[in-house]
Amino acid sequence: MLPDGTLTPSSLGLKDLRWLIYWDKDKCALCGRCTAVCPVKAIELGVHRQRVVFSPLLDAPAKEASSGLYRVYYGIRQRTEPAHACIGCGMCAQVCPNGAILPYRNDEEDKLRFHFNQGGQPRRRGGRRNDPAPGTLDRIKFVRISMLTDPALDALRHEFELRTLLGRILPPEEELRLYREEGWTPPVREIYPLMIGGMSLGALSPTMWEGLMMGVAYLNEELGLPVRICTGEGGCPPRLLRSRFIKYVILQIASGYFGWDEIVRAIPEMKEDPCAIEIKYGQGAKPGDGGLLLWHKVNELIAAIRGVPPRVSLPSPPTHQTLYSIEESVAKMIQSLAMAWGFRVPVYPKISGTSTALAVLNNLTRNPYAAALCIDGEDGATGAAYEVSLNHMGHPIASNIRDCYLNLVKLGKQNEIPLIAAGGIGKHGNLAANAAALFMLGASAVQIGRYILQAAAGCLGSESDRCNVCNVGICPKGITSQDPRLYRRLDPEKVAERVVDVFLSFDMELKKIVAALGRSTSLPIGMSDALGIDDYHAAERLQIKYVV
Amino acid sequence: MCRLFCVTSDEPQSPMLALRALDVMREGHDGSGVGLFLTDLTGPFAELKDKPILSGIFTKDGLRRLNDFMNALGFWPLYRLVITTDKEPPPGTPKRDFYLIQVYEYPDGWENLDQEEKEFRLMMTRLQLRWMGEEKEDIIVFSFWPDVIMIKEVGDPLLVGEYLRLDRKELQARVIMAQGRQNTNYAINLYACHPFFIQGIATMTNGENTAFVPIREFLLSRGFPGYTGYQSDSEVFTHILHYALKKLGLKLEYYKHLITPLTDEEIKRHPNRELLRRLKLACRPLTIDGPNCVIGCLPDKTVFMVQDRKKLRPGVVGGRPGFYVLCSEMCGLDFAVPDRDKSQDFQPMHLDTVIVYPDRREVRRCSQMEPLPPLH
Ligand code: SF4
Ligand code: SF4
Numbered sequence: 001m002l003p004d005g006t007l008t009p010s011s012l013g014l015k016d017l018r019w020l021i022y023w024d025k026d027k028c029a030l031c032g033r034c035t036a037v038c039p040v041k042a043i044e045l046g047v048h049r050q051r052v053v054f055s056p057l058l059d060a061p062a063k064e065a066s067s068g069l070y071r072v073y074y075g076i077r078q079r080t081e082p083a084h085a086c087i088g089c090g091m092c093a094q095v096c097p098n099g100a101i102l103p104y105r106n107d108e109e110d111k112l113r114f115h116f117n118q119g120g121q122p123r124r125r126g127g128r129r130n131d132p133a134p135g136t137l138d139r140i141k142f143v144r145i146s147m148l149t150d151p152a153l154d155a156l157r158h159e160f161e162l163r164t165l166l167g168r169i170l171p172p173e174e175e176l177r178l179y180r181e182e183g184w185t186p187p188v189r190e191i192y193p194l195m196i197g198g199m200s201l202g203a204l205s206p207t208m209w210e211g212l213m214m215g216v217a218y219l220n221e222e223l224g225l226p227v228r229i230c231t232g233e234g235g236c237p238p239r240l241l242r243s244r245f246i247k248y249v250i251l252q253i254a255s256g257y258f259g260w261d262e263i264v265r266a267i268p269e270m271k272e273d274p275c276a277i278e279i280k281y282g283q284g285a286k287p288g289d290g291g292l293l294l295w296h297k298v299n300e301l302i303a304a305i306r307g308v309p310p311r312v313s314l315p316s317p318p319t320h321q322t323l324y325s326i327e328e329s330v331a332k333m334i335q336s337l338a339m340a341w342g343f344r345v346p347v348y349p350k351i352s353g354t355s356t357a358l359a360v361l362n363n364l365t366r367n368p369y370a371a372a373l374c375i376d377g378e379d380g381a382t383g384a385a386y387e388v389s390l391n392h393m394g395h396p397i398a399s400n401i402r403d404c405y406l407n408l409v410k411l412g413k414q415n416e417i418p419l420i421a422a423g424g425i426g427k428h429g430n431l432a433a434n435a436a437a438l439f440m441l442g443a444s445a446v447q448i449g450r451y452i453l454q455a456a457a458g459c460l461g462s463e464s465d466r467c468n469v470c471n472v473g474i475c476p477k478g479i480t481s482q483d484p485r486l487y488r489r490l491d492p493e494k495v496a497e498r499v500v501d502v503f504l505s506f507d508m509e510l511k512k513i514v515a516a517l518g519r520s521t522s523l524p525i526g527m528s529d530a531l532g533i534d535d536y537h538a539a540e541r542l543q544i545k546y547v548v
Numbered sequence: 549m550c551r552l553f554c555v556t557s558d559e560p561q562s563p564m565l566a567l568r569a570l571d572v573m574r575e576g577h578d579g580s581g582v583g584l585f586l587t588d589l590t591g592p593f594a595e596l597k598d599k600p601i602l603s604g605i606f607t608k609d610g611l612r613r614l615n616d617f618m619n620a621l622g623f624w625p626l627y628r629l630v631i632t633t634d635k636e637p638p639p640g641t642p643k644r645d646f647y648l649i650q651v652y653e654y655p656d657g658w659e660n661l662d663q664e665e666k667e668f669r670l671m672m673t674r675l676q677l678r679w680m681g682e683e684k685e686d687i688i689v690f691s692f693w694p695d696v697i698m699i700k701e702v703g704d705p706l707l708v709g710e711y712l713r714l715d716r717k718e719l720q721a722r723v724i725m726a727q728g729r730q731n732t733n734y735a736i737n738l739y740a741c742h743p744f745f746i747q748g749i750a751t752m753t754n755g756e757n758t759a760f761v762p763i764r765e766f767l768l769s770r771g772f773p774g775y776t777g778y779q780s781d782s783e784v785f786t787h788i789l790h791y792a793l794k795k796l797g798l799k800l801e802y803y804k805h806l807i808t809p810l811t812d813e814e815i816k817r818h819p820n821r822e823l824l825r826r827l828k829l830a831c832r833p834l835t836i837d838g839p840n841c842v843i844g845c846l847p848d849k850t851v852f853m854v855q856d857r858k859k860l861r862p863g864v865v866g867g868r869p870g871f872y873v874l875c876s877e878m879c880g881l882d883f884a885v886p887d888r889d890k891s892q893d894f895q896p897m898h899l900d901t902v903i904v905y906p907d908r909r910e911v912r913r914c915s916q917m918e919p920l921p922p923l924h
Contacts, residue, residue: 146758146838150756150758150838150839153858170830171830172796172830175827175829179822190812410769411769412766412770413769414762414766415766517758518838519838521808521856522835524759525833527759527761527762
């Protein structure tokens with residue numbers, strides 16, 4: 001309720017909000033840092049007036065007219081309008097020198113959600129599906145443990161080959177025939193099975209992007225871990241395109257083709273081929289929907305890289321507009337992009353997890369240039385999506401990948417088209433366990449996005465709808481903002497360091513899992529006999545063991 | 549862990565030699581079963597060298613059904629060795645009606661078939677018999693192939709051998725593979741018993757293949773009916789070898805490159821790096837894992853031993869020209885060839901394939917780092 005007392009249908013009280021501010025008057029130094037840092041201006045400095053009461057016994061001599069005395073103090077007031085409702089990011093607590101302020105989640109269902117549609121606009125936000133329940137991946141256990149009949153391996157001392165393949169693999173007979181005849185074979189890259197998925201420069205701030213790229217380069221060049229990163233749809237800075245580092249990068253093309261003029265112009269001057277080309281048809285966060293970069297984030301730099309005017313929203317349509325059928329969009333597009341690099345670069349599509357994934361996959365099996373299939377499940381994250389899509393649409397990744405893998409097994413092509421899984425991997429912090437479960441269900445590689453933002457840059461977003469303002473460019477951490485005042489908060493060198501930490505510790509955890517399962521000579525793709533789950537129907541559905 | 553013993557000898561040997569050697573090595577296997585593979589046979593079987601031999605276990609009904617089935621196909625029995633015994637079987641061994649080893653004349657018209665077709669039909673006949681038997685539990689067949697006898701039974705190897713009186717003259721052979729079984733993962737099933745056999749190729753293993761499921765899926769999806777069964781995770785070793793030799797036309801030296809490929813760094817230093825790189829890509833689903841020592845025999849009677857990438861299982865080769873033994877335990881080798889030059893004993897390591905060619909003149913050690921024989 002506003003201080004002037006007006007009550008409108010959407011006036012909300014503090015009790016109606018999702019996040020509440022605890023503020024301690026006695027600790028507060030009135031420095032103003034919290035109000036300055038708040039990305040949504042949820043708190044403001046307020047003047048509070050308080051009546052002073054004297055007790056005749058304690059405060060002798062008694063003051064006669066005590067009821068007429070007031071004291072004025074200054075402090076923090078939380079705003080309740082939906083546009084300024086606290087998002088729980090907790091930046092105020094991070095900057096407060098005295099620990100005087102802290103947001104906490106309201107203990108009852110908030111009413112705010114009924115008022116997020118002001119102006120007739122449904123809520124649009126960044127982040128990931130807000131579902132704190134443990135997902136299927138988190139419930140999968142590794143039950144086939146090596147011990148006596150086959151001794152477990154030593155994750156610290158044994159040698160492990162945990163690479164994966166990106167590219168179309170030919171059946172062994174065919175590969176040998178073409179070797180003998182010196183015929184053309186599709187390009188195949190041997191890469192690390194954990195990839196950084198497509199997040200564009202534009203969606204991410206320049207410092208964040210730089211940090212990720214530096215981390216990836218370090219992992220490759222200094223540590224020999226062939227980690228790959230996808231650009232997302234938004235092009236690639238020209239200098240990177242012409243550098244040797246481009247071989248660690250997967251260029252994404254999506255239906256808005258942003259930045260592709262620049263990429264195509266750079267082809268003749270490229271020193272190295274990019275790792276691969278990812279054609280985006282869909283994403284897990286908003287299946288059936290295109291991309292959207294809101295105008296807030298389209299500054300001069302982003303506009304220049306993408307070849308658009310500044311300060312306009314950049315929607316990519318839900319489909320590639322010039323292509324109207326699966327044959328056209330998948331076959332033709334893959335072939336033309338493969339041709340652009342002289343058939344030396346793997347090209348693969350990325351789709352949202354959906355029950356139609358099998359149709360796409362079957363189509364790919366007949367296309368000799370299709371290098372892989374990336375599937376982004378419902379828990380995938382985004383820069384801007386309607387909340388209804390984020391929370392309620394899409395297919396979980398576990399059964400989608402499993403169906404696709406088993407379909408390939410049926411066709412005898414399980415080695416031939418690598419499946420890349422994405423969407424909420426490590427959502428609850430169990431990155432290595434989730435990834436290993438997906439490999440054993442049939443994925444050749446996994447992509448992460450939000451996880452790396454959380455781990456490498458301290459993104460505050462959580463599954464209980466914390467923060468999630470990535471879309472409007474006010475990211476309090478400077479991860480998804482194009483405002484220099486915000487993105488300067490992020491030190492790219494430090495981000496790079498954290499990227500390296502994340503991959504090295506993932507590598508150790510993955511080894512701890514596969515070593516105990518007696519696997520070291522190859523990534524255990526499809527090793528479903530190792531998996532169990534305590535849900536009978538999930539076990540049946542995924543064709544793994546039911547364990548209780 | 550299973551005990552393995554393989555002998556290749558100019559002079560025919562009795563299978564009891566192998567079973568005694570297993571008994572010497574017995575510490576470690578629990579005597580839950582035994583499997584024997586005999587080839588390069590002597591006596592009556594040598595005279596019928598080109599004719600297929602059926603080995604299996606039958607009930608009375610099963611034998612009748614076998615005869616009907618084989619008659620209908622046009623196979624004509626030429627010679628048979630039926631093992632029956634009225635003694636009480638040793639503990640754990642079930643009483644069987646017949647152990648049958650029977651040589652057949654090919655049906656009319658098979659002479660004109662090309663080799664591949666003939667081999668395919670022999671395999672299909674064995675599989676059909678196996679399926680028939682699984683239906684009524686009256687037939688178990690281990691092999692149907694020229695110059696090959698296989699015997700498998702539950703129970704202590706030596707006791708089983710004595711019970712079946714395997715020291716008969718007819719059963720002597722120049723190549724014998726035997727495995728004393730420690731039943732590990734699966735219920736006792738004779739089809740889970742090593743050695744495994746397909747179209748002249750046999751292998752046996754001590755250890756466990758933890759990459760079993762994806763390999764099985766790959767083999768099953770090749771559309772070749774012989775890749776079936778898989779009561780044991782070790783059966784895929786035999787089928788991978790078959791796939792390498794018969795489907796990819798590779799030589800034995802390539803086998804280890806399929807099951808335990810070199811690391812990328814090693815491949816970069818290898819003279820056949822391009823071929824190896826491509827084999828590693830295309831054959832990735834055949835990569836084995838876990839501890840394994842594999843001993844096998846090829847259709848031409850070459851015997852070999854390979855180790856897993858970590859060399860986590862024992863295996864030793866030794867002997868003298870004309871008589872070599874490949875076995876899992878040193879004491880087995882000592883028992884079988886006490887008078888050999890022990891300095892020539894060889895324990896293959898993670899890159900080695902040990903080969904004894906049918907001439908049995910020497911033990912050839914070949915490392916994965918060496919140049920490969922050309923593709924043909
Ligand atoms: S938690 Fe974030 S949004 Fe809420 S008051 Fe603090 S800084 Fe503002
Ligand atoms: S910290 Fe930035 S990237 Fe993370 S949820 Fe908030 S706005 Fe989005």
